[in-house]
Amino acid sequence: MSAPAGPAPFSARAVLGLLVFGALAFIAALWFMxxxxxxxxxxxxxxxxxxxxxxxxxxxxxxxxxxxxxxxxxxxxxxxxxxxxxxxxxxxxxxxxxxxxxxxxxxxxxxxxxxxxxxxxxxxxxxxxxxxxxxxxxxxxxxxxxxxxxxxxxxxxxxxxxxxxxxxxxxxxxxxxxxxxxxxxxxxxxxxxxxxxxxxxxxxxxxxxxxxxxxxxxxxxxxxxxxxxxxxxxxxxxxxxxxxxxxxxxxxxxxxxxxxxxxxxxxxxxxxxxxxxxxxxxxxxxxxxxxNLLALAFSPPFLAATLCFLIAAIVVAWRGMKRFGPPLAALPVFAFGKRQLATNGAALIQRSRRLYLLGAPYSAILRGKVAHLLGIRPGGDPALTESEIDRLLERRGIEPANFSTHAEALRAARTPHDLLRHAHALKTIERKLAR
Known part of the structure; x- marks a missing residue:
């Protein structure tokens, strides 16, 4: 994304004059010292x-x-x-x-x-x-x-x-x-x-x-x-x-x-x-x-470093004078979209060190998805729904069949390791049913 370039605060001639004056003043100071x-x-x-x-x-x-x-x-x-x-x-x-x-x-x-x-x-x-x-x-x-x-x-x-x-x-x-x-x-x-x-x-x-x-x-x-x-x-x-x-x-x-x-x-x-x-x-x-510091700068072994410094200064000055393409427009601090919204929310939770608060809502979301895939009527009692899920999973031979155990452990988890382990188990059940 690009935006129209605004007028430069200084002309190229003024910038070049300042650079030349500064370089000459620096060289003169070295020689005098x-x-x-x-x-x-x-x-x-x-x-x-x-x-x-x-x-x-x-x-x-x-x-x-x-x-x-x-x-x-x-x-x-x-x-x-x-x-x-x-x-x-x-x-x-x-x-x-x-x-x-x-x-x-x-x-x-x-x-x-x-x-x-x-x-x-x-x-x-x-x-x-x-x-x-x-x-x-x-x-x-x-x-x-x-x-x-x-x-x-x-x-x-x-x-x-x-x-x-x-x-x-x-x-x-x-x-x-x-x-x-x-x-x-x-x-x-x-x-x-x-x-x-x-x-x-x-x-x-x-x-x-x-x-x-x-x-x-x-x-x-x-x-x-x-x-x-x-x-x-x-x-x-x-x-x-x-x-x-x-x-x-x-x-x-x-x-x-x-x-x-x-x-x-x-x-x-x-x-x-x-x-x-x-x-x-x-x-x-x-x-x-x-x-003399100036003569020393142009004498071996300092001559190589001086030449590299001069070349770098010329490149920086040329880069400041010549722009490669139009200027890039400033990006918004917060990007738009659901994915970015979720990313920002996750970053906020991680920064606040409140990851354990994700266990209960995540288990509820997966309970609803798994119940829907198994044909269980939504809106029922959570404990009865999870028991019914365990029974149907065992009948179908899907492992792990203890959905309620992982859901309860996820709600009680306090460390990132426990959260990820039990959330992964619930997600695995949901993924197998969705095939």
């Missing part, structure tokens, strides 16, 4: 690429991006081996074993730039009397990290904090020279395995690269030494550049043009004249995040 865009703790006063304080490196990241480089930040530890230059800015409390592991793993993927920490900074609290932007810090002091002596191996490098006077020229290297933003706290390094790129007045290394047997012609030329091609597996290594004085590259240092040009020169020399993407690590600074 996975990429950490909802996290507002990046600018927390730390010395990393998301920090806007004096000890941060957000200015360096912005400067490199404006110079045409592809700049990224890494929050997922699983992505700490990217193609291109990896810049590490670990804090003073970093795990040196984790630093060495990251550097070693990245040696065959791209160059590494390690900037040692120096400043002890605290984020300025929100105070209406202090005109400070979000992320600005107060420098409490300076100190070399304890783990500096274990970078690349125990005893390979020593970081020292020195005091330079304002009359000293400051630093020089890579064809540039300038002064320190804070001459009272200059961090240098000493190592026989490091070739200096930038030095102070006393020829102490402020920045340099590891001389580990690799072939780095651009860095060697910038340092004024000869690049030696040794051959072997070391030639496949990318360089590692260490900057002991962070004020040459941090926000404090990039306030000066010469230091900004030096920062670009250090990055350019580290890249070895290759056009590679640049990635700043944030995981060592405690800003790690989980994998």
């Amino acid at each position: 996975g990429s950490g865009q909802f996290d507002q703790k990046g600018n927390d006063g730390g010395g990393h690429a998301a920090g806007d304080g004096l000890n941060g490196y957000s200015a360096l990241a912005e400067l490199l991006e404006k110079r045409g480089h592809e700049v990224n930040t890494i929050r997922n530890a699983a992505n700490l081996d990217p193609e291109g230059l990896l810049i590490l800015t670990p804090p003073a409390h970093a795990d040196v074993e984790e630093i060495n592991r990251i550097i070693t793993k990245h040696r065959y993927t791209g160059p590494t730039l390690l900037i040692l920490p120096k400043w002890q900074a605290v984020k300025l609290p929100r105070n209406p009397t202090i005109k400070a932007k979000d992320g600005w810090v107060a420098l409490l002091g300076a100190g070399s990290p304890e783990w500096a002596g274990e970078v690349g191996g125990k005893g390979l490098l020593t970081a020292t904090l020195n005091n330079a006077t304002r009359s000293e020229p400051g630093w020089s290297g890579l064809g540039l020279s300038g002064r320190f933003p804070q001459p009272g706290a200059v961090q240098t390094m000493t190592s026989r395995a490091v070739v200096p790129l930038v030095k102070d007045l006393h020829l102490r290394a402020l920045a340099g690269f590891w001389n580990d047997g690799g072939y780095y012609p651009d860095l060697a030329n910038a340092a004024g030494v000869e690049a030696i091609e040794n051959g072997g597996q070391a030639e496949n290594l990318w360089p590692v550049v260490i900057v002991a004085e962070p004020d040459l590259l941090d926000n404090y240092g990039l306030a000066d043009r010469n230091r900004a040009m030096l920062a670009l020169a250090i990055v350019s020399a580290t890249l070895e004249d290759y056009d590679l993407p640049i990635s700043f690590d944030l995981t060592l600074n405690g800003l790690g995040a989980g994998p």
Whole structure:
């Protein structure tokens, strides 16, 4: 049975627009949650690429991006081996074993730039009397990290904090020279395995690269030494550049043009004249995040489930747009007809748990039918009628011949089993007589 279809409450275009908008909003939410865009703790006063304080490196990241480089930040530890230059800015409390592991793993993927920490900074609290932007810090002091002596191996490098006077020229290297933003706290390094790129007045290394047997012609030329091609597996290594004085590259240092040009020169020399993407690590600074949920959904083994979900969504949307035939008219709650009436009555009795009430009326109905088949005058006394039925059944040899016994048992039955057993016996007698 069908009925004429009424007008749809929404047009197909409106439904399609809602579906598309919902899908895009869902995908955007997954991407933002996975990429950490909802996290507002990046600018927390730390010395990393998301920090806007004096000890941060957000200015360096912005400067490199404006110079045409592809700049990224890494929050997922699983992505700490990217193609291109990896810049590490670990804090003073970093795990040196984790630093060495990251550097070693990245040696065959791209160059590494390690900037040692120096400043002890605290984020300025929100105070209406202090005109400070979000992320600005107060420098409490300076100190070399304890783990500096274990970078690349125990005893390979020593970081020292020195005091330079304002009359000293400051630093020089890579064809540039300038002064320190804070001459009272200059961090240098000493190592026989490091070739200096930038030095102070006393020829102490402020920045340099590891001389580990690799072939780095651009860095060697910038340092004024000869690049030696040794051959072997070391030639496949990318360089590692260490900057002991962070004020040459941090926000404090990039306030000066010469230091900004030096920062670009250090990055350019580290890249070895290759056009590679640049990635700043944030995981060592405690800003790690989980994998991007959207990228995870389209990666094995979740790709199969995602495709099944998309196909099911398309089928459901198509099924909602296209109807298979006319709409079915609603059926009445109670169907018409004697059979349905009897079925409804039986269901009501069964639901009310009053089956035993059916015994007496059912025995009376069958008594009347059997009496009619045997030619007994109706309307007589029930007990006499049942006795006469027993006598005639016995005369005709029909089994079971004890109609009255089953009728009395049916009227006294209280369980469904007894009701069915005695009702079946009476029905059998009626069926044999009707043949």
